[in-house]
Amino acid sequence: MKVAKFGGSSVANAVQLQKVGDIIRSDADRKFVVVSAPGKRYSGDEKVTDMLIQLGDSYRDGKDYDQHIVKVMDRFKEIVDDLGLPQNILDDIEGTIQEVLRKDTSIELKLDALKAVGEDSSAKILSAYLQSVGENASYINPQEAGIIVSNDPGNAHILKESFSKIYSLREKDGIFVIPGFFGYTKEGELITFSRGGSDITGAIIAAGVKADMYENFTDVDSVFTVNPTLVDNPKEITTLTYREMRELSYAGFSVFHDEALIPAFEKGIPVCIKNTNNPQAPGTNIVAEKKESDKCVVGIASDTGFCSIYISKFLMNREVGFGRKLFQILEDEEVSFEHAPSGIDDMSIIIRESLLTPEKEKRVMERMKKELQPEKIDIHRDLAMIMVVGEGLVSTIGIAQRATTAISTANVNIEMINQGSSEVSMMFGIESEGLQRALQSLYTAFFE
Amino acid sequence: MKVAKFGGSSVANAVQLQKVGDIIRSDADRKFVVVSAPGKRYSGDEKVTDMLIQLGDSYRDGKDYDQHIVKVMDRFKEIVDDLGLPQNILDDIEGTIQEVLRKDTSIELKLDALKAVGEDSSAKILSAYLQSVGENASYINPQEAGIIVSNDPGNAHILKESFSKIYSLREKDGIFVIPGFFGYTKEGELITFSRGGSDITGAIIAAGVKADMYENFTDVDSVFTVNPTLVDNPKEITTLTYREMRELSYAGFSVFHDEALIPAFEKGIPVCIKNTNNPQAPGTNIVAEKKESDKCVVGIASDTGFCSIYISKFLMNREVGFGRKLFQILEDEEVSFEHAPSGIDDMSIIIRESLLTPEKEKRVMERMKKELQPEKIDIHRDLAMIMVVGEGLVSTIGIAQRATTAISTANVNIEMINQGSSEVSMMFGIESEGLQRALQSLYTAFFE
Numbered sequence: 001m002k003v004a005k006f007g008g009s010s011v012a013n014a015v016q017l018q019k020v021g022d023i024i025r026s027d028a029d030r031k032f033v034v035v036s037a038p039g040k041r042y043s044g045d046e047k048v049t050d051m052l053i054q055l056g057d058s059y060r061d062g063k064d065y066d067q068h069i070v071k072v073m074d075r076f077k078e079i080v081d082d083l084g085l086p087q088n089i090l091d092d093i094e095g096t097i098q099e100v101l102r103k104d105t106s107i108e109l110k111l112d113a114l115k116a117v118g119e120d121s122s123a124k125i126l127s128a129y130l131q132s133v134g135e136n137a138s139y140i141n142p143q144e145a146g147i148i149v150s151n152d153p154g155n156a157h158i159l160k161e162s163f164s165k166i167y168s169l170r171e172k173d174g175i176f177v178i179p180g181f182f183g184y185t186k187e188g189e190l191i192t193f194s195r196g197g198s199d200i201t202g203a204i205i206a207a208g209v210k211a212d213m214y215e216n217f218t219d220v221d222s223v224f225t226v227n228p229t230l231v232d233n234p235k236e237i238t239t240l241t242y243r244e245m246r247e248l249s250y251a252g253f254s255v256f257h258d259e260a261l262i263p264a265f266e267k268g269i270p271v272c273i274k275n276t277n278n279p280q281a282p283g284t285n286i287v288a289e290k291k292e293s294d295k296c297v298v299g300i301a302s303d304t305g306f307c308s309i310y311i312s313k314f315l316m317n318r319e320v321g322f323g324r325k326l327f328q329i330l331e332d333e334e335v336s337f338e339h340a341p342s343g344i345d346d347m348s349i350i351i352r353e354s355l356l357t358p359e360k361e362k363r364v365m366e367r368m369k370k371e372l373q374p375e376k377i378d379i380h381r382d383l384a385m386i387m388v389v390g391e392g393l394v395s396t397i398g399i400a401q402r403a404t405t406a407i408s409t410a411n412v413n414i415e416m417i418n419q420g421s422s423e424v425s426m427m428f429g430i431e432s433e434g435l436q437r438a439l440q441s442l443y444t445a446f447f448e
Numbered sequence: 449m450k451v452a453k454f455g456g457s458s459v460a461n462a463v464q465l466q467k468v469g470d471i472i473r474s475d476a477d478r479k480f481v482v483v484s485a486p487g488k489r490y491s492g493d494e495k496v497t498d499m500l501i502q503l504g505d506s507y508r509d510g511k512d513y514d515q516h517i518v519k520v521m522d523r524f525k526e527i528v529d530d531l532g533l534p535q536n537i538l539d540d541i542e543g544t545i546q547e548v549l550r551k552d553t554s555i556e557l558k559l560d561a562l563k564a565v566g567e568d569s570s571a572k573i574l575s576a577y578l579q580s581v582g583e584n585a586s587y588i589n590p591q592e593a594g595i596i597v598s599n600d601p602g603n604a605h606i607l608k609e610s611f612s613k614i615y616s617l618r619e620k621d622g623i624f625v626i627p628g629f630f631g632y633t634k635e636g637e638l639i640t641f642s643r644g645g646s647d648i649t650g651a652i653i654a655a656g657v658k659a660d661m662y663e664n665f666t667d668v669d670s671v672f673t674v675n676p677t678l679v680d681n682p683k684e685i686t687t688l689t690y691r692e693m694r695e696l697s698y699a700g701f702s703v704f705h706d707e708a709l710i711p712a713f714e715k716g717i718p719v720c721i722k723n724t725n726n727p728q729a730p731g732t733n734i735v736a737e738k739k740e741s742d743k744c745v746v747g748i749a750s751d752t753g754f755c756s757i758y759i760s761k762f763l764m765n766r767e768v769g770f771g772r773k774l775f776q777i778l779e780d781e782e783v784s785f786e787h788a789p790s791g792i793d794d795m796s797i798i799i800r801e802s803l804l805t806p807e808k809e810k811r812v813m814e815r816m817k818k819e820l821q822p823e824k825i826d827i828h829r830d831l832a833m834i835m836v837v838g839e840g841l842v843s844t845i846g847i848a849q850r851a852t853t854a855i856s857t858a859n860v861n862i863e864m865i866n867q868g869s870s871e872v873s874m875m876f877g878i879e880s881e882g883l884q885r886a887l888q889s890l891y892t893a894f895f896e
Contacts, residue, residue: 246762247792259763308868314694315707320784324775331769338765342787343870344695397861401852408846416868417848420756420877422791429868 001170003032004215005180005202008039008047010276011122014082021129023217023279024175030215032169032205033177035126036198037118038075048075048118056111059101069097076121085128093121105189112153112182113190119179119198127177136174145169145176147183147204149191156183156191158204158263166208178205199260203271207263214264215283217276222284223248226300226443230436235447237299239285247389247425248301261286295392297399297446302439304432306338306383307356308416309349311368312376316345322372323347329367333360338385339418339427348416350429353381383415384432388442389425400426406445410437449618451480452663453628453650456487456495458724459570462530469577471665471727472623478663480617480653482628483574484646485566486523496523496566504559507549517545524569533576541569553637560601560630561638567627567646575625584622593617593624595631595652597639604631604639606652606711614656626653647708651719655711662712663731665724670732671696674748674891678884683895685747687733693719695837695873696749709734743840745847745894750887752880754786754831755801756864759816760794760824770820771795777815781808786833787875789866796864798877801829831863832880836890837873848874850893858882858889 006020024030037048055068073094080089100113123139130137146165149156162183169176180198182190193200199216206214222236223245240248242265249258264271265288274283316322326347330337339350356364361379368377388403400419403426407414416429430438454468472478485496503516521542528537548561571587578585594613597604610631617624628646630638641648647664654662670684671693688696690713697706712719713736722731764770774795778785787798804812809827816825836851848867851874855862864877878886 262762310869310871312871314710317786318784320782321775321779323785323788324772324779327769327772327775331772334768336766336768337771337790338792339790340771341789341866341869343866343873343875344786346870348869394863395861397859398856400862400865401849401856404849404852408849411845413843413845414848414867415842417865417874418789418791418868419862420864420866421758421789421796422794423758423760425791426865427791 001031001211002029002213002215003202003206003211004030004217005034006217006276008036009219010217011035012039012041014079017126017129019276021133031175032209034180034198034202034205035119035122036180037122048072049115052114052117056114060107079125083129085132089124089128108153109189112192115192116182116190119181123177123179130175137177138174140176140178142182143184145178148186149183151185151191153191156193163208166205170209196260203261203264206269207267211269214269214271215274216271217274219277221275221278221281223273225447226439230439231443234443237284239287240298241290241391242286242288243424244298244389244391245286247387248299290391297388297390299389300442301387302384302435304384305353306350306385307353308380308383310378311374312346313374314345325371329364333364341418382432383429384435386428387425391424393426394423402445406441407438410441412438449479449659450477450661450663451650451654451659452478453482453646454665456484457667458665459483460487460489462527465574465577467724469581479623480657481625482646482650482653483567483570484628485570497563500562500565504562508555527573531577533580537572537576556601557637560640563640564630564638567629571625571627578623585625586622588624588626590630591632593626596634597631599633599639601639604641611656614653618657644708651709651712654717655715659717662717662719663722664719665722667725669723669726669729671721673895674887678887679891682891685732687735688746689738689839690734690736691872692746692837692839693734695835696747738839745836745838747837748890749835750832750883752832753801754798754833756828756831757797758826759822761822762793764793773819777812781812787866830880831877832883834876835873839872842871854889854893855886858885860886
């Protein structure tokens with residue numbers, strides 16, 4: 001039994017939906033299908049979810065919002081007509097939108113419910129299409145499926161009790177098409193997950209029904225060993241462990257939100273990343289464990305937009321409580337940090353620049369000066385982080401040598417190395433300017 | 449104007465004291481002399497300070513302590529007789545001991561005062577010797593010199609007001625011999641510094657009189673680039689910055705306690721490490737700043753006896769307050785840590801094994817399990833740390849490459865790398881078993 005999740009580009013138009021239909025029909029194990037809202041049909045196209053957000057904003061601001069409804073409905077009409085499906089589906093979709101707008105709820109809940117119309121309609125259309133080609137398929141609303149979530153609009157969390165309800169779906173016959181991205185509170189309010197939340201729904205369903213596999217269909221054949229926008233034609237990764245995936249996703253691997261897969265990871269369900277446009281490609285398998293012999297460097301992730309707060313104080317390492325005081329300041333200011341390498345008298349705190357608004361930065365720096373009395377404190381901006389990822393990396397002699405040699409060969413200075421805290425990754429901090437050179441050189445060293 | 453400090457081996461017997469005399473007389477700038485207690489004359493010999501500690505312990509425990517007084521006096525008698533000095537010095541020394549034992553104070557203060565007799569007597573003997581060879585020399589008691597300290601027996605800290613009093617010593621004529629290792633509280637109680645405290649006294653006097661140089665005479669020609677007990681015939685270091693010294697001292701460089709030099713460092717006074725037995729050797733200079741062109745790897749320090757607590761928790765880096773909670777536990781248990789490299793979901797805390805008694809370890813591990821709810825926590829023992837030290841290291845491309853290549857070539861796995869937190873060092877964690885191989889290989893890479 002498999003759960004197959006299809007992303008926005010896979011349900012963007014009738015041609016794509018027909019591919020999705022073929023994929024589902026080609027494997028009787030694909031009993032549970034989770035869909036995103038229609039994405040872009042071409043570069044520069046608009047995603048349905050973005051249209052729905054505009055609709056919601058206009059409604060909230062008291063502006064004319066009818067034009068947005070028309071735009072949304074035009075997208076769905078094109079799909080429904082091209083698939084030759086009955087018009088009542090469109091009536092149903094527009095009815096859903098009007099009901100949300102009419103309903104006596106808070107604006108926050110209304111906006112959440114509007115955003116969810118894209119996925120909800122995708123699921124209705126796909127199930128109707130599957131029926132039209134003779135499949136025993138049906139749409140299931142997340143409430144009916146048992147996806148019970150916390151009342152955090154835009155950031156729902158699944159409640160544990162959901163899983164047993166979802167498990168009972170196994171008993172029913174046929175194919176079930178479930179909209180991604182949202183669930184319902186115990187009180188019956190529709191609440192969305194964070195953006196990219198269709199992946200979360202897929203993982204929840206996979207965990208709930210204890211699927212043999214969670215297939216995540218996107219528009220790439222697999223996860224690449226390195227960001228293909230920075231290195232030309234990188235190799236594909238055939239198998240990743242959860243831990244490797246997590247480290248890779250951390251920086252720059254945008255195939256999906258790794259945290260979205262947590263429900264599947266927790267139940268040990270293998271995940272496969274596949275391509276709707278090339279379903280024969282083996283894709284990338286994400287598994288709990290790897291054979292010892294397959295352990296090596298599996299990928300290189302990178303991301304920019306980091307800064308580093310450097311603090312130096314004589315005898316820091318003798319000062320019991322220094323670390324705690326420092327992290328208390330960050331906690332008070334709600335700044336989470338990525339890494340905190342420390343020396344004898346020095347410590348660096350690596351933070352995503354986006355988390356440090358100018359006001360927060362000012363407060364953090366002032367408090368650190370006052371409360372920690374450092375001899376030196378400054379901030380280093382525009383850093384990029386590179387993660388070399390692989391199970392067994394920590395216990396393989398010579399990996400650090402190959403990595404540092406590759407970066408030096410690219411004439412890039414290593415501002416920072418953090419190895420040994422993680423068992424599956426090695427982190428390098430460099431100035432963003434040298435990122436592409438360093439990545440190309442690392443790729444050559446480890447994969448060519 | 450120079451302050452010259454002579455360690456225990458330099459005042460161990462008459463021959464050594466004559467060398468000290470020659471050194472002082474060969475340079476008229478050597479106006480302030482600080483001495484340790486007589487050290488070992490040969491391998492297996494006993495230090496006078498250790499005899500005094502035994503004397504104190506016997507007194508405290510109500511045992512016969514006369515034999516210990518005899519032993520101490522025998523050592524001093526040998527020196528005084530060999531130098532041909534008058535017997536009244538010995539009467540003075542024994543009188544000091546008897547007065548301490550007689551005085552109505554706490555046992556803690558008594559033990560501290562007994563421990564200080566070694567340095568005090570060294571200073572009296574050296575000043576008498578200098579007088580006997582025609583120098584205008586005098587003994588100055590630390591109280592008279594102005595060394596006012598906190599009331600922490602065995603761990604005194606200098607009070608700021610001391611320095612102006614000490615400065616006034618400049619005005620007086622002649623050579624002043626000052627015992628190291630102790631000062632006096634405002635109330636007039638004798639309190640010792642931590643062990644090795646003669647270096648502290650020297651640095652305090654150097655800072656107080658604003659010396660042009662603080663000469664620290666030991667029994668080695670200089671500081672070596674790497675521990676000479678682990679690598680054969682390593683090169684000597686001619687010039688070090690304070691920061692480099694500090695990083696080197698941290699692990700394995702036992703020439704002196706780097707923290708002892710803080711008073712001199714703070715006033716920017718150059719320090720020179722010299723050899724009493726070979727005063728012509730240039731020694732090692734420790735300075736505040738180095739020319740840009742001289743910046744490179746200056747030394748490699750190492751130490752064993754570390755352990756690492758590894759903690760892994762999914763989404764650790766999103767959990768605001770995780771770091772603070774972790775460090776709070778360490779603070780509560782009074783465990784200071786050396787480094788705390790962290791990854792996305794993992795953190796390692798490097799601690800000196802000696803700080804983690806079995807009971808503390810049990811409590812720390814239990815609290816971490818309970819309060820941090822990690823997925824995995826374990827402890828990795830028997831680690832060695834290697835520090836590659838040098839100003840400019842952080843901004844020189846290729847240093848990490850050379851270091852990691854050297855360690856790999858020695859067939860040693862790198863368990864941990866911490867680079868970038870300190871501007872002058874790069875840290876490697878390895879299993880202790882591979883330390884000698886790794887050091888030899890690093891030494892070859894950077895110095896041969």
